[in-house]
Amino acid sequence: VGSERFDMITPQPVSIAIIGMGPRGLTLLERMVENASMVALGVTITIRAYEPGVCGEGSHGSDQPDHLLVNTVSSQVTMVVPGSIAEKAGGLSFVQWARAEGYHRRGEHFVKAAGREITDFDYLPRRLLGEYLIAFHRLLLSCLPSYINFVHRRVAISDIDRSGDKFDLELADGSRETADFVFIATGHCKRRPNPNDDHFDDFVRRCHALNSRLAYFASPYPIASLASISADATVAVQGFGLTAHDIISELTAGRGGSYEPGVGGELRYLPSGKEPTIVLFSRNCLPFAARGVNQKGLTGRHKAEYFTPQAVARLRHQAAAKNGDRRLDFRKDVLPLIIKEMAYAHRKAQGKQGIDINTFEPTSEETRLINRLLWPLADHHFANYSEFVSFFDESIKADLAEASRGNLLSPIKAATEVLRDTREALRAAVEYGGLTPDSHRFFIEEFNAITNRVAFGPPKQRNHEFMALRAAGVIQIAGGPGSNCRIDESIASFQIETRFGDAIVRHRADALIIGRLDVFSPDTDNSALTRNLVKRGFIKPFVNDHYHPGGIDIDANLQPVMLDGSSLGNMWVIGYPAEGAHFYTHALPRTDIRSRQTDDAERCVLALLCTLRNAQPEKAARSTQFSQHEGYVDAAV
Ligand SMILES: Cc1cc2nc3c(=O)[nH]c(=O)nc-3n(C[C@H](O)[C@H](O)[C@H](O)COP(=O)(O)OP(=O)(O)OC[C@H]3O[C@@H](n4cnc5c(N)ncnc54)[C@H](O)[C@@H]3O)c2cc1C
Secondary structure: OOOOOOOHHHHHHHHEEEEEHHHHHHHHHHHHHHOOOOOOOOOOOEEEEEEEOOOOOOOOOOOOOOOOOOOHHHHHEEEOOOOOOOHHHHOHHHHHHHHOHHHHHHEEEEOOOHHHHHOOOOOHHHHHHHHHEEEHHHHHHHHOOOOEEEEEEOOOEEEEEOOOOOOEEEOOOOOOEEEEEEEEEEOOEEOOOOHHHHHHHHHHHHHOOOOOEEEOOOOOOOOOHHOOOOOOOOOEOOOOOHHHHHOOOOOOOOHHOEEEEEEEHOOOEEEEOOOOEEEEEEOOOOOOOOOOOOOOOOOOOOOOOOOHHHHHHHHHHHHHHHHHHHEOHHHHHHHHHHHHHHHHHHHHHOOOOOOOOOOOOOOOOHHHHHHHHHHHOOOOOOOOHHHHHHHHHHHHHHHHHHHHHHHOOOHHHHHHOOOHHHHHHHHHHHHOEEEEEEEEEHHHHHHHHHHHHHHHOOOOHHHHHHHHHHHHHOOEEEEOOOOEEEEEEHHHHEEEEEOOEEEEEEEOOOOOOOOOOOOOOOOOOOOOOHHHHHOOOOOOOEEEOOOOOOOOEEEOOOEOOOOOOOOOOOOEEOOOHHOOOOOOOOOOOOOOOOOOHHHHHHHHHHHHHHHHHHHHHHOOOOOHHHHHHHHHHHHHH
């Protein structure tokens, strides 16, 4: 308990609690460093970070195996805001830090020893990201002005109550502390077991005596938990996304398997003999597209002409005038703009000259092509399992060829990257219940999954490895579109079933792993803190009429909206727990691109400093610089 401490100056400190000191907590601290010096409040501020782990790393443990990679190229990740105090104090981007620390690449490993220089385009291990975040935390502590104390309490918070003007915090060790202001930055979560989990857990308990390999993992994290899976087991993984890639990597490279170059740029897998057989399935059973080789530089993005925040604002205006409701129908209002933007990017990447942006309309062929990218199963009927598997493998190969052409030269990759590059417009459409409830559901439960599949897939190296594992017989496709998993007590196994025409294809498995991250919801989150905040009526689920996409209900200032409908003053919720009212704000900041993570933190920190200043008007009046920042808050809200 308690590690870093600075001397206090005044006897009446203001106390700030940051609950969760992962990347989001770090950004709050960074914005405090940046803005507090402008305020000249004349009070001592004590920031207490309640964090059971090491400050900084959050979900990116610095003790993870090397084969778990960050999903963004090294040069695009940074915690440093350009021009900030932290930058002037020597803050570096992720890749600059890794080089400065003396890391080099040796084969697939990154070591503090001789080796090849790390390039801007390497995908670095998440272990190094954890170290980088810890180092950034240390740097921030060195930047704190003398009137800000920082205390790390290495313990979770399990409850918060109000006690007069203060918050009364209950720590997981049973002790209590108070705070004037609270930030909730608790990040990724663990859900309570749902009926499916109970069903599978119960099955494993009952039938374990018949099949000792039987196991169920509602989540693969911590990844070390998969060590209990034996080499002679067959493991079913539900999902094809980034979490599934973590699982595959852990059960193969993590068990001593390796790759060597094969024919024509392909890879060959050299098994260690310790890997189980992996069978994959999901609702659609479609592979995730690989990221195109980056040809846009560090900060380059598709310049949107049609799907822009301004276009969304215009649509909203029209909807309000026509229907008396500002909400948009995703399919009718928003999707046509996305398809047009993708078709435009596709045509541009073909090198076609003389595209007039004022008159551009997708041809029917272009519209068909974009629809096929988004819904590849729509025109397909698979007579049998082997037809589907050929389609699956051909899709990966064709996609890898496009990924190699690059994200500017491949018209396909240029089109799909529109979905990454226009996220601000998407947020303008979706956030704070901006869509009609039914289309909001469609967006979150259908379209977002499509977006993740076509635009947020793994580095192409991962899909090359995937094909090598397919060729080595380590990975099999367990089903096809519409597959589902059920239990079969007669053989004490899971069964993945898919119907092809009149036939049902079955794959047996000893273990089942759910390969996706939990959505945060106050209704299902497993933490004592969430349960108690709900019980006290301090937080409630964010809903868009009858639809709950996840997340805590927050107002435009990121303050929790309580059960009685009022906002809870002096408390803010930031990051993953607010995903619901917000959309896709949990990615790490990118180099030289305005970051939502920083913007959200800035807004909360300035509101806090504003409150402090208003409590001491004669001091705040002297701070003109701070007043300018207030304008920013208003504009942002
Ligand atoms: C497996 C995984 C891989 C990811 N990979 C990437 C990637 O490659 N690139 C990318 O941009 N993003 C990635 N993300 C997204 C991730 O959301 C962000 O990178 C980032 O970690 C978010 O920071 P955070 O602080 O909000 O949450 P977290 O990183 O989850 O940190 C939250 C912190 O809060 C603490 N905490 C939780 N509850 C309490 C409590 N009650 N009391 C006190 N402390 C508490 C936890 O100990 C933790 O340290 C990944 C996420 C996961 C889970």
